[in-house]
Amino acid sequence: QNFSKEKWERAAAAHAELIKAAEAAGHKLYYEYNDDGTIDPFMSYYNMSLKRFSDGNKEIIFGRAHNKDLENWQRHHLPKGIGGNGALGITQELVDAFFMANGEMPISGYGQDGTPIINENSGYTEKGFSSENEMRHTKWPGGGPSSTYDNTNGNRPVTLPGTYKMYCNREPRFYVSVIFNNEWLNVANRRVNNLQGVGEDASKSFDAPWTGYNVRKQVSLDVFPRDNKYSYQPGILYRLAEAYLGYAEALNESQDGPNENVYHYVNLIRERAGLPNLPQGLSKEQMRSAIQQERRVEFNCEGIRLNDLRRWKLAEKYLNHSYWGMNRNGTMASDDANNPNAYYKRTLWKPRTFTKKMYLMPIPQKQMDINVKLRQPTGY
Template sequence: MLDLDKVFAQALEAERYLANVYSYTPPLGDGNHGFESSFISIADEADFGASFMYANHMHNIGNWGPSTTVFNFWTYLYQGIRSASVFIARIDECADMSATLRTQRKAEARALRAYYYSLLLRQYGPVVILPETPFEINTPPAELQLPRTPFDACVDYLVAEFDQAMADLPDRITDQGQLGRIDQLAVQAMKARMLLYAASPLFNGNTDYAAFTNPDNTPLINTVYDREKWKAAADAAKVIIDRMPAGLYRKTDESGSIDPLRSYRDVFLDRWNQEIIWGRQPKENLLNWHWWQHCAPRQAGGESVYGATQQQVDAFFMANGERPVIGYNSDGSPIINPRAGYSEQGFAEENTAYWNEGVSNMYVEREPRFYATISFNGASWVNKGSDNNQSYRFEFWMGGADLVGENYSKTGYAIRKFIHPSTIWNPNWANVNVEQMQDIFFRLGEVYLNYAEALNEYDFNANQSEILRYVNLVRERAGIPGYGNQSGQVAEPASQEAMREAIRAERRVELVFEDFRIWDCRRWKIAEQTDNGPFYGINIRGGNQLSDPELYKRIAFENRVFQRRHYLWPIPQTEVERNRQCVQNPFW
């Protein structure tokens, strides 16, 4: 075992130590360091249909709290923060590494530390900002009693940390052997997202937290709304946009037109494409095949255990750019948009590039992102199997091939996003293109929507054309009409409230299953409506064949619990007992 003196005496060991600091970055979809507890399955977009009582089930039924924490990132991310601080404090001892490289590596660790703090901010609110120099192992307990730093002060500190890190980082990492390291653009994306969250209703003028104070009565969240926070978020996002003039990733067909399905699907599959701001090779290829196995049909060796909710299926637009469902009645039945051309009656009479003959009309004439993301009854799997001959079509119904045993999709849908078309069971979910996969932490599509949202909240009237420009760029790549007043376009949102609804609807589709929805609903303070009450799928145990109308009736598969206290996670009870200056979050 090497002690720290020996670690920071050798460049190789110091690099390994920094690699460990990087390793605390949570992978996409990993709610508790395992897909069985993914964040997506505690948002209103998905369910994890395993029979076991995983953390997501505990969360969804409200069976959690300070003593029974789920998704506990408080302990985990503070470990990463300490490791980063140790590296920052000691890397200059490494005479075996050039001064230039030491400066860059220190900036990487500084950015990672700030990023980990920002992840804590979105989940727990105000955090304890630790001293620059890590505590010694024998520090007296009395010196470890530290209060939480007010939220706005946390944000100011992290903005300064991000800016300091950027000053010592390269603009962009282009060396193929170094891709995945932090550069200026990645840090700017971290900063911009944090500023967007800080400007949002949960943290900007939230009077619910008026009594949320430290033991000395210092307020921890400012209850006075500050419109300028949206301006700061918009400005930070625009820096990224201006530095990525190539725009969104696109693939074209033989005529040179955008191929929307391949463009959207492959932004997650084509390694280090032009839209990616920061990503990394997954910690283990095991995570990839776990995801594939949990999404593939049982006929192809999978489990189809990740199911999209009916609410999420309803959120996808129609091919004409209209939303099919614009609300729900008290019994859960949909309020259908008369302009959408959407029907839940009847079945498709022909095969197309997007759907098969015989599927419910619920899934016909939807937008291309729907077909790149959702597996539904009668839909073909992404490939034909190892013999390139067998065609798998999903069968979520009583007696169907994919409703078997205890672990299956309870919603009647599965997820196909992030799955490569060459994924096959052979028999260990090998993928010939697995080396091309990466976790994507920041991409330009998100930044466009962040920018549009911040501009809208800051000043809709002054920024309407700029807002529409970036929302419409996302819709153009998706293959659906933009908002506007020209023939074939969707009616332009005419107010700040209407534009807000349009932007949120776009985020829900474009960023689905990328770990955004859970935080969006919380920061917008709408989770008490979106994440509480009955969650719907189709009637998988009522129908018995693809053409059975009974199968497509909406039915609640779960009743979820979301209360006001759930907007912020509770700090683990053991932590507040050790640190008496660290007050618990409100309402816990």
């Protein structure tokens, strides 16, 4: 319940021991490279979730082998129009959490009515649509058809003309993680279309994204449920990136401010993600926020976020509010906030509640009856 510097020091020492043993055993962050030798952040993050340990993915520390049940799980990610059911969605808040390509956060907070507070230094906008291909230096094929590749310079698109500007100029992990409307859909040789009444991927049932987004992360671009085509997928329970960020966090909390090691391990994750290093001179509190944001993005959709929020005691801040998305009932590719048929506008999905008592689960009454000395956690 109370801050303990000693516990953070012990946590830092444990992480240091883990990292030393893991690296001595050959574990390392997973990287892929462009032909000019630069890190390809798109392919690195993409295949980090898909490659076997035996295929060179030494980032995996604890994992389990692929099993057939995962094929149905992959189908839950993907749009209805290719045989998926679009059951696994992403909130607008997670979309907002990904950095811009320049490393800046696009949204710094929200007003009382849910209106985003835009970080003017980020270059972010959510008005209008792009007019040309957005090219990046990568071998990742998920952003557009092969006819759009610039093989001479090693560049490929990550967005195509007509993309809502909210999704343009974002960091590589965003494109690898999120299926958004009008994004390129490789196996169908077309774009995602969630517009009601006209889109192949739209439905007013649960077989379509309720927030306008599906999860792309951890699913191969070649998975095609309609043709019963699936791919190998390791179950990664713990990877070296988590050890690095855990070590940085423990070091930061055990000291008056971040030292070189804190910066080093956070920047390793950012470098692999194609982002610039953190600025020097951050306070302890600023570094804490930076690490928390990095964990949110790096481990998105890996089942880590809830436990992070619980141990940080921030669940009341992030889970006790209304959640938003795009207008899933929209029939027009418009961003006109006054048009009820416009798809591209922030739309309330549903409220969620998290109160202080919910950090602990209640004890079942049956157990209370068996042992009269048990005491129910406060609030129940």
